[in-house]
Each structure stands twice: as C-alpha cells, then as structure tokens.
Amino acid sequence: MSLQQELMVKMKEAMKSKDRVALESLRAIKSEILLAQTKGGTSEGLTQDDEIKLLQKLVKQRKDSASIYKEQGRDDLAEPELAQVKIIAQFLPEQLSEKELKAIISKIMETVGATSMKDMGKVMGVASKQLAGKADGKSISTVVKQLLE
Known part of the structure; x- marks a missing residue:
C-alpha cells in the first residue's frame, strides 16, 4: 500500500475516533506530499526516498518546535508537537539503535579510511546516503564525532 493510500485509511480512522492530534498530523503529511508533487511539476508520484525525506523533515520540524516550547516553559x-512526532514517525522505517548505528558507521570509516576529525565530511556524506530513513542526521553526526575523537 502506498503512503497516500495508507494516509487516507488512517485519516478515516482518526475522523471516526475523533482523534484531533492524529487527524492534524495526517493532514500535515498529506499537505506536504501534495506540495512536493506540485512543486516538482510532474504528474508522477513521489519516490519512496522522497516520501521518507519529507516525513523526516516533518518530524524534525515538530521536534525543533517542541524543544523551543520547552525552553520557554510552554509544555x-x-x-501536542511531540504527540504529532509519534504519529508521523509511524510512517518512517524503523530507526536504528545507537549500537547498530555505531557498527555501520565504523564499517563506513574503515571503507573511507577516516582517522581524524578532518575526515568527518567524507564519513558523513557516505553515512547520510547509506542510512537515509534509518537514522536522522543529528544522531549520525553525533556517532561520527564520537568515533573520530
């Protein structure tokens, strides 16, 4: 089932159960998909990679907003932002644990020949492509820094 079909099913369920947060989150995803399709100017749908990037962007926006609100004491x-993160994250592939992430990045570092912080760009480039959808950029960057130090 495609992402859009799955979205429609979930939206119907949210409407029936009167789940406002879920409905708002699902509508945000649908809106972003429609914007991405029209921005591209093609009648073709988005690729799965495009959909994953779009969902990651939505999750990141909500996490950033939530952290700003928490800093200002506005729990x-x-x-609601964190609740939306949970709903949007359902559509993303399962995220790697830190242990799995370290193992994969260690192999990437051996392949690239990275030994110091000067090589961080090389490692990040390969790791970001290889781990797209499986881990966010911030956690990849953190692990790379830990392993290069």
Missing part, C-alpha cells in the same frame, strides 16, 4: 504547546 502545553510542546506536548
């Missing part, structure tokens, strides 16, 4: 605004 009442942060909680």
Whole structure:
C-alpha cells in the first residue's frame, strides 16, 4: 500500500475516533506530499526516498518546535508537537539503535579510511546516503564525532 493510500485509511480512522492530534498530523503529511508533487511539476508520484525525506523533515520540524516550547516553559504547546512526532514517525522505517548505528558507521570509516576529525565530511556524506530513513542526521553526526575523537 502506498503512503497516500495508507494516509487516507488512517485519516478515516482518526475522523471516526475523533482523534484531533492524529487527524492534524495526517493532514500535515498529506499537505506536504501534495506540495512536493506540485512543486516538482510532474504528474508522477513521489519516490519512496522522497516520501521518507519529507516525513523526516516533518518530524524534525515538530521536534525543533517542541524543544523551543520547552525552553520557554510552554509544555502545553510542546506536548501536542511531540504527540504529532509519534504519529508521523509511524510512517518512517524503523530507526536504528545507537549500537547498530555505531557498527555501520565504523564499517563506513574503515571503507573511507577516516582517522581524524578532518575526515568527518567524507564519513558523513557516505553515512547520510547509506542510512537515509534509518537514522536522522543529528544522531549520525553525533556517532561520527564520537568515533573520530
């Protein structure tokens, strides 16, 4: 089932159960997909990689908003953002654990021949492509820094 079909099913379920947060999150995903399709100017749908990037972007936006709200002491605004993160993340592939991430990045470092922080760009380039959808850029960067130090 494609992402759009799955979205429609989930939206119907959310409407029936009157789940406002889920419905708002699903509508945001649908809106982003439609914007991405029209921006490209093609009648073709998005590739699975494009969909994953789009979902990751939505999750990142909500996490960033939630952290800003928490810094300002506005937990009442942060909680709905974090609830939306959980709903949007359902459509993403399962994220790698830190242990799995370290193992994969170690192999990448051996392949690239990285030994110091000067090589971080090389490692990040390969790791970001290889781990797209399986881990966010921030966690990849953190692990790369740990292993290069």
